[in-house]
Amino acid sequence: MPVKVRIPTPLRKLTNNEEVIEVSASTVGGAFVEMQSRYPGIQERLLDETGAVRRFVNVYVNEEDIRFLQNQQTPLKNGDEISIIPAIAGG
Amino acid sequence: MEKHEGFMKALKCRECGREYPLAATHVCEFDFGPLEVVYDYSRIRQSMDRSAIQARPQTMWRYRELLPIIREPTVGFQVGFTPLVKADRLAQRLGIRELWIKNDTVNYPTLSFKDRVVSVALSRARELGFSTVACASTGNLANSVAANAAAAGLKAYVFIPADLEQGKIVNSLIYGAHVIAIKGHYDEVNRLCAEIAGKFGWAFVNVNMRPYYAEGSKSMGFEIIEQLGWRIPQHTVVCMASGSLLTKIQKSYQEFIKLGLVAETPYKVHGAQATGCAPISTAHKAGLDFFKPVKPNTIAKSLAIGTPADGFYALRVMKETGSASDDVTDAEIIEGMKLLAECEGIFAETAGGVTVGVAKKLIASGKIPANDSAVLCVTGHGLKTLDAVVGHAGRTREIRPSLREFEALLDAEAKITATI
Numbered sequence: 001m002p003v004k005v006r007i008p009t010p011l012r013k014l015t016n017n018e019e020v021i022e023v024s025a026s027t028v029g030g031a032f033v034e035m036q037s038r039y040p041g042i043q044e045r046l047l048d049e050t051g052a053v054r055r056f057v058n059v060y061v062n063e064e065d066i067r068f069l070q071n072q073q074t075p076l077k078n079g080d081e082i083s084i085i086p087a088i089a090g091g
Numbered sequence: 092m093e094k095h096e097g098f099m100k101a102l103k104c105r106e107c108g109r110e111y112p113l114a115a116t117h118v119c120e121f122d123f124g125p126l127e128v129v130y131d132y133s134r135i136r137q138s139m140d141r142s143a144i145q146a147r148p149q150t151m152w153r154y155r156e157l158l159p160i161i162r163e164p165t166v167g168f169q170v171g172f173t174p175l176v177k178a179d180r181l182a183q184r185l186g187i188r189e190l191w192i193k194n195d196t197v198n199y200p201t202l203s204f205k206d207r208v209v210s211v212a213l214s215r216a217r218e219l220g221f222s223t224v225a226c227a228s229t230g231n232l233a234n235s236v237a238a239n240a241a242a243a244g245l246k247a248y249v250f251i252p253a254d255l256e257q258g259k260i261v262n263s264l265i266y267g268a269h270v271i272a273i274k275g276h277y278d279e280v281n282r283l284c285a286e287i288a289g290k291f292g293w294a295f296v297n298v299n300m301r302p303y304y305a306e307g308s309k310s311m312g313f314e315i316i317e318q319l320g321w322r323i324p325q326h327t328v329v330c331m332a333s334g335s336l337l338t339k340i341q342k343s344y345q346e347f348i349k350l351g352l353v354a355e356t357p358y359k360v361h362g363a364q365a366t367g368c369a370p371i372s373t374a375h376k377a378g379l380d381f382f383k384p385v386k387p388n389t390i391a392k393s394l395a396i397g398t399p400a401d402g403f404y405a406l407r408v409m410k411e412t413g414s415a416s417d418d419v420t421d422a423e424i425i426e427g428m429k430l431l432a433e434c435e436g437i438f439a440e441t442a443g444g445v446t447v448g449v450a451k452k453l454i455a456s457g458k459i460p461a462n463d464s465a466v467l468c469v470t471g472h473g474l475k476t477l478d479a480v481v482g483h484a485g486r487t488r489e490i491r492p493s494l495r496e497f498e499a500l501l502d503a504e505a506k507i508t509a510t511i
Contacts, residue, residue: 009289010120045121055381055403056106056123060282065398067384085285086118087125087400 005031005082014039028059029072031082046084056087097161098135102126102302105404113161115219115294117301125400126302128159136350141321144352151207151310157346158310159303160214166243167210169199171310175318175466181434181447185454189464191324192431193315195471196439201238201262202472203231203393203440204311204336209239209296211307216294222246223293227284229277229332229393230259231440231471236296237268248293250280255392258475276387278398305401308336312343315466316353323347323358326465328450330442331362331371331416332394334405340468341408361459362409362416363449365389365441369418371402376416380406390421390479391441393471415458419448425483427451428473438473446470 002022007015015021021038025031036043048054059066060083066074076082102111106124117126135156147153151171152164174194182190195204209232216224225248226236233249240247249263253272263270273280288298296304316323323344329337341360347353364372367389374382382402387395399405409416419427427447432438439447446467453459473480490496 006286008285010118010123013120045123054122056118056125056400058282058398063279063282065278065384068386083282083286085282086123087398 002078003031003076003080003082005035006084008084008086010086011042011045011084014042014045026076027072028061028066028074028076028082031076032072058085058087059083060085098130098138098156099159099161100129100131103129115216115221115299117299128302128306130157130159132346132349139350139352141352144317151210151307151314154310154313157306157313157343158211159306160211161218164210164214165217166213166239167200167206170206170210171198172314173198175315176435176437178435178467181431184430184434185451186461187454187459187465188462191315191319191464191466192435192437193311193466193468194437195311196437196443196469196473200242201231201234202475203235204308204468204470205231205235206239207310208232208304208307209235212294212296212300212304213239213243213245215303216245216296216300217243219294221294223248223291224296225249225284225288225293226296227251227277227281227298229395230255230262230475231393232297233263233268233270234259234475237263237266237270240268241266250284250287252277252280252392252395256476256478258477262475277396278384278387281396281398305335305339308339309343309346311336311468312340313347315340315468316344316347319466321353323353323356324466325357325463326359326361326459327468328361328363328446328453328459328465329468330391330394330446330449330470331364331399331405332396332442333399334362334371334401336468336470337362338401338404338408341412359412359414359459360408361414361449361453362405363446364416364418365391365394365424365445366418366420367391368395368397370397371399371405372416372418374402375406375409380410382406389424389441390476391424391445392476393440393442394445415453417449417452419445419452423448425480428480429484431469432473437469439469440471440473440476441479442471443469443473 002024023031023034025034104119104124139156149172176192178190178192198206223246247268250271288295348355368387370382370385384398387397424444427444
């Protein structure tokens, strides 16, 4: 079973309006590369010029922020779920 | 009736500058940067001067041109213009020449500064045709959305962390709002709401309505300037959760300068956090312009945001203005709450204890010089966070209804006092 990636609204124009796509990469960074090969342009929306995740993009693996895991080196296994979510305001 | 066509021009990405129409949308499609309202300041300048403002009702809407709605407000007419209290007794205790408390513990109707942002967000939501409003909240925002939505006849869904103080939970339920408690901390509630907001077509005040919502905080800064007699305080101390309030206070000072409503004088806006959730002050003290997310563990639950969305901008504002920041422990938070209550008769929630506690540290270290003047922004009422101070605020002494027992009690206390 592959890894599911939930695509946020602002990026769905790039994924032909797919809300969920599947990848088979073994790390989060690898998933971004795989997504770029299928949906050209998506990587620059997620990563800045230095290759780091943009500061207003939050990436979660199974609901845990990857900054608490191993960032883009975070390993993925079958059945994992990645969420990409814009940072939002306080409350 | 005065007619407005609106003083807004567009929404604009704070990162890349791309512009968007004035819709219910909050992030740049390109880089996910937050969108901010762009105003037509030349039109505003023609419509707003000191005498025009002073002739208007004493609410936050007297600064109407700088708040992002097109027509007259339809939610929360009475919000704002809370007292700016000269705090001489607290000034003496903290060792500073002049001190003021901006007292949003008595904001209308739900006793926190959130009524400012919510009245803007809900008025704008109505303009955009929404009938259901929602929020992700650490408590105060939930209370305010629930109450203001009830008064406006809007349907409300509020999402909160399940471990909130009872006071804040009841304070949302009573208005008939749908209160959804999430088993997780605020950052997890937030993440869920970001996903829900994309799906249901509701006006989420701090998600898709955020560009409008956040601007409401500026009214606190406008009021401070006006209530000080049209001057900018040398020092303002603001508690930080997402960091939004601090950035908007600074923006309010900048806008009044730009419009010629106040003279440009040096000012600092210092940030206050709880040690148990201090991603912004930790980064600031280390001289960084980015923060590391944390997992919150503090009694200041209204500030418990480990991934602060405006953290970058709060850091930038503090850096540009040469301001300081610091954080205080749970014990220091309670001490701060007691100090404010005992010196000024103001019962603030835990976040107010954070502000007072950090102000005390900054004055003691000279970062706020003893001969200067400071305003502390106190943002929510203490009755909402009773759980945090039960057992720390002294205790009652119980006697029978007998004069003899009362005299005995006074005698005993006099003896204890004499031996100290």
